[in-house]
Amino acid sequence: MTTKLEQLKARLAEIHNLHGAIAVLGWDQQTNMPPAGTRARAEQLATLSGIAHEMLISKETGDLLAAAEDEGADLDYDGEDAALLRMARRDYDLATKVPTDLVTEFRRTTAQAHEVWANARAQNDYPSFAPWLEKIVKLNIQIAEHLGYEDRIYDALLDQYEPGMKTAQVGAIFDDLKGELVPLVREVLARAERVDDAVLHGDFDVARQRAFGEEVIRAFGYDFERGRQDQAVHPFTTSFSRDDVRITTRFDPHWLSPALFGTLHESGHAMYEQGVAEGLEGNILQDGASLGVHESQSRLWENIVGRSRGFWKHYFPRLQELFPDQLGGVDLESFYRAINKVSPSLIRVEADELTYNLHIMLRFELENALLEGDLSVDGAPATWNDKMEELLGIRPPDDAQGILQDVHWSGGSIGYFPTYSLGNLLSARLYEKAVADVRDIPAQIEAGEFGGLLGWMRENVHRHGRKYMPAELIERATGEPLQARSYMNYLRAKYGEIYEL
Numbered sequence: 138m139t140t141k142l143e144q145l146k147a148r149l150a151e152i153h154n155l156h157g158a159i160a161v162l163g164w165d166q167q168t169n170m171p172p173a174g175t176r177a178r179a180e181q182l183a184t185l186s187g188i189a190h191e192m193l194i195s196k197e198t199g200d201l202l203a204a205a206e207d208e209g210a211d212l213d214y215d216g217e218d219a220a221l222l223r224m225a226r227r228d229y230d231l232a233t234k235v236p237t238d239l240v241t242e243f244r245r246t247t248a249q250a251h252e253v254w255a256n257a258r259a260q261n262d263y264p265s266f267a268p269w270l271e272k273i274v275k276l277n278i279q280i281a282e283h284l285g286y287e288d289r290i291y292d293a294l295l296d297q298y299e300p301g302m303k304t305a306q307v308g309a310i311f312d313d314l315k316g317e318l319v320p321l322v323r324e325v326l327a328r329a330e331r332v333d334d335a336v337l338h339g340d341f342d343v344a345r346q347r348a349f350g351e352e353v354i355r356a357f358g359y360d361f362e363r364g365r366q367d368q369a370v371h372p373f374t375t376s377f378s379r380d381d382v383r384i385t386t387r388f389d390p391h392w393l394s395p396a397l398f399g400t401l402h403e404s405g406h407a408m409y410e411q412g413v414a415e416g417l418e419g420n421i422l423q424d425g426a427s428l429g430v431h432e433s434q435s436r437l438w439e440n441i442v443g444r445s446r447g448f449w450k451h452y453f454p455r456l457q458e459l460f461p462d463q464l465g466g467v468d469l470e471s472f473y474r475a476i477n478k479v480s481p482s483l484i485r486v487e488a489d490e491l492t493y494n495l496h497i498m499l500r501f502e503l504e505n506a507l508l509e510g511d512l513s514v515d516g517a518p519a520t521w522n523d524k525m526e527e528l529l530g531i532r533p534p535d536d537a538q539g540i541l542q543d544v545h546w547s548g549g550s551i552g553y554f555p556t557y558s559l560g561n562l563l564s565a566r567l568y569e570k571a572v573a574d575v576r577d578i579p580a581q582i583e584a585g586e587f588g589g590l591l592g593w594m595r596e597n598v599h600r601h602g603r604k605y606m607p608a609e610l611i612e613r614a615t616g617e618p619l620q621a622r623s624y625m626n627y628l629r630a631k632y633g634e635i636y637e638l
């Protein structure tokens with residue numbers, strides 16, 4: 138006789154498989170599909186997503202889940218079955234608490250808003266997007282009311298992306314960070330002339346760029362037997378199973394940084410997915426714990442490893458070999474400084490390691506103010522610009538380079554941005570703990586070996602997949618809740634030295 142738990146697993150596996158097929162279609166759309174295929178592909182994706190959603194919210198799934206929970210009341214908390222029940226309950230509640238007509242309205246609104254936003258950004262016309270942002274804020278408030286929250290509206294929205302995280306925690310972490318980061322950025326910018334990144338611009342053969350990136354991530358531990366790299370306009374990582382995790386990148390023939398650091402970034406996401414325990418394959422636990430934890434892995438390999446002096450001690454000679462005319466006469470120190478140049482940018486996605494989190498804090502404050510009625514949609518652009526000046530010392534000349542720059546709000550995502558910063562903070566804390574446990578990780582990196590670091594991440598983060606809530610995973614891995622101190626120490630040491638503060 139099959140147990141209710143086994144029946145539930147079989148049903149969730151079917152839903153999981155549908156999502157895998159959706160991901161394949163999405164990957165194809167962004168890498169290979171001719172543009173004319175867009176309309177049909179949207180229909181295909183909508184049909185499959187609809188079926189997956191209906192299966193999840195159905196009475197059959199709800200009944201099976203309740204019965205399996207009764208059956209599994211005594212399961213070992215750390216076991217995979219108990220974790221599967223916890224996460225299935227979470228997914229089911231999230232999907233069923235919001236009424237279907239509200240979900241439909243949200244989808245319809247954001248589909249249209251995306252197009253309005255793209256035009257508004259191109260025309261620098263915020264007023265045309267404002268009514269849509271107003272609707273999106275209102276719909277998000279309604280969704281939050283259905284999902285439920287105790288303290289702040291934002292709690293319910295944030296929880297969709299960073300399960301269990303509260304607005305007050307993010308606020309406290311950001312306050313800690315802001316107090317030290319803003320003065321540090323000021324000090325660094327006062328000495329901006331110390332660093333020049335001209336060496337990163339020039340003619341860089343794309344095939345060689347690709348070869349170098351692949352050589353590095355192979356050494357990191359990205360498994361090409363269970364993955365591949367393709368080109369996409371907006372690079373991303375996607376997985377269809379732990380044994381098929383794909384990355385994408387884009388090449389600029391005149392600028393070394395986007396493909397190089399983009400590839401290292403995506404490999405971090407991908408190694409996380411490839412490192413999930415084999416036993417979790419094919420079910421809802423075969424995934425990352427949250428967007429923040431995922432981002433900690435990409436930032437670790439991109440920044441903490443990929444922008445470190447130790448890493449380039451090993452790899453710079455190799456890069457010079459591939460680009461003798463461009464880099465043959467450049468010394469390691471100049472190159473190291475170039476890839477770590479700090480300059481305040483109006484645009485978040487172009488921001489350096491030091492200023493990036495200030496962009497996130499601005500969005501976090503604005504989103505909360507919009508939700509709680511402390512800021513009107515009409516007043517938001519001016520507040521955006523004031524905060525840019527307060528935090529980064531620069532003022533956007535227009536809304537296209539200000540409040541209209543990000544795609545997230547037009548897609549309905551409010552509460553998403555903090556996950557980027559949480560990932561940054563966590564990357565530094567995880568690295569610090571890994572080095573405390575495995576002392577020769579820095580020496581290994583200087584020798585072009587990454588097994589110590591990857592092994593620690595596999596053991597403490599990757600293999601658990603989505604078994605634990607992020608806070609629990611972080612406590613298990615690092616012995617304490619997430620804090621800003623480790624990241625601040627990392628930034629202060631690194632940039633203090635580069636800019637001779």
Ligand code: ZN
Binds near residue numbers: 402406432435
């Ligand atoms: Zn990422």
